[in-house]
Amino acid sequence: EAGVTQSPTHLIKTRGQQATLRCSPISGHTSVYWYQQALGLGLQFLLWYDEGEERNRGNFPPRFSGRQFPNYSSELNVNALELEDSALYLCASSPEVSSGANVLTFGAGSRLTVL
Amino acid sequence: GESVGLHLPTLSVQEGDNSIINCAYSNSASDYFIWYKQESGKGPQFIIDIRSNMDKRQGQRVTVLLNKTVKHLSLQIAATQPGDSAVYFCAEIDNFGNEKLTFGTGTRLTIIP
Numbered sequence A: 001e002a003g004v005t006q007s008p009t010h011l012i013k014t015r016g017q018q019a020t021l022r023c024s025p026i027s028g029h030t031s032v033y034w035y036q037q038a039l040g041l042g043l044q045f046l047l048w049y050d051e052g053e054e055r056n057r058g059n060f061p062p063r064f065s066g067r068q069f070p071n072y073s074s075e076l077n078v079n080a081l082e083l084e085d086s087a088l089y090l091c092a093s094s095p096e097v098s099s100g101a102n103v104l105t106f107g108a109g110s111r112l113t114v115l
Numbered sequence B: 001g002e003s004v005g006l007h008l009p010t011l012s013v014q015e016g017d018n019s020i021i022n023c024a025y026s027n028s029a030s031d032y033f034i035w036y037k038q039e040s041g042k043g044p045q046f047i048i049d050i051r052s053n054m055d056k057r058q059g060q061r062v063t064v065l066l067n068k069t070v071k072h073l074s075l076q077i078a079a080t081q082p083g084d085s086a087v088y089f090c091a092e093i094d095n096f097g098n099e100k101l102t103f104g105t106g107t108r109l110t111i112i113p
Helices: none
Strands: A005-007 A010-013 A019-024 A031-037 A043-050 A053-057 A064-068 A074-078 A087-094 A110-114 B010-014 B019-025 B032-038 B045-051 B056-058 B062-067 B072-077 B086-093 B107-112
Touching: A005 A087, A010 A019, A019 A087, A019 A110, A031 A074, A043 A064, A043 A074, A053 A064, A074 A087, B010 B019, B019 B086, B019 B107, B032 B062, B032 B072, B045 B056, B045 B062, B045 B072, B072 B086
Parallel strands: A010 A110, B010 B107
Antiparallel strands: A005 A019, A019 A074, A031 A043, A031 A087, A043 A053, A064 A074, A087 A110, B019 B072, B032 B045, B032 B086, B056 B062, B062 B072, B086 B107
16 A cells, blocks of 8 residues: 655745645545644644644744645645745655554655745 | 653663663653654664553553553563664654644663663
8 A cells, every 4th residue: 555645755945935835645544734844853744634624723924824725635736935944844644544553654745944 | 831851861781681761751741652662774663552541551571551641652572682772762643533643852771782
């Protein structure tokens, strides 16, 4: 069974540009989560999507946005990039919320570098 | 504000010895805890979880202990192996409806051959 896949693996942008990161969840998982992991730090919750809708959002500015597609894959968009947006962006998926099996399975991440 | 944190950022253990990684949490409403392992270049991997109505849970070579009185969580790894070298995170959810894991900073475990 394929795990959570993310693309691109690495992305280099300059300040002010936009970045788009993609995530494909495990087959059968309907929830997708995005986390930011700055170098040497823990994971900060960004966004949670379930059944195509945004269910929860972390303490990040509006220039961090995303969406979930009908096939449950997801995109994370970061507009007006700033240097401090440089981080590893991790996507995770889980089965439907009502199952109570909310253990997240993570992808390997997309490393965004802003110059 | 609420936070989940770790007592020690780094831990070195001789191969074959047991290791204990500690985690403190401040949200008394937390009812579900998970330990994740993150190896270099990889995403976090689930190790073991525990609900707040339990105080101990055992897996293969790992044991999680929960002390709700002092809001403390620990991960014990028995007979450590080189492959155990990684960063370990504890995470908590305050209720299932929230579905938002709050992670600690992490502890880097290094196994000395």
